[in-house]
Amino acid sequence: MKAKDFDQQFEDGEDLTPYLDLSQAKRLGSDRQSISIDLPVWLLERINEEANRLGTTAQDVIQTSLAEHLAASEP
Known part of the structure; x- marks a missing residue:
């Protein structure tokens, strides 16, 4: 899939998970x-x-x- 098509589907709120390889996905800061x-x-x-x-x-x-307290105290 071309990047512009991927972006358009994202903007349209479509489910993009079939196009992603989540086998090694990590949540940052986890x-x-x-x-x-x-x-x-x-x-x-x-x-x-x-x-x-x-x-x-x-x-x-x-x-x-x-987390809420720290986020509220950010400048």
Whole structure:
């Protein structure tokens, strides 16, 4: 497929996955490193309550909250 046709299909919102080789695809910035953090009990309880409300994990709530906070503080 020519690049202009690919671009046009993308602009039209068409599914382009049949044209992609995803066998070795990686999400940029997805490397992980574990940390240990001490939190006050009340904060961990609130995080767990929020995770239950959202139907997700405490780890997801913490990661999302940190990412949103950092994005909001960017100049």
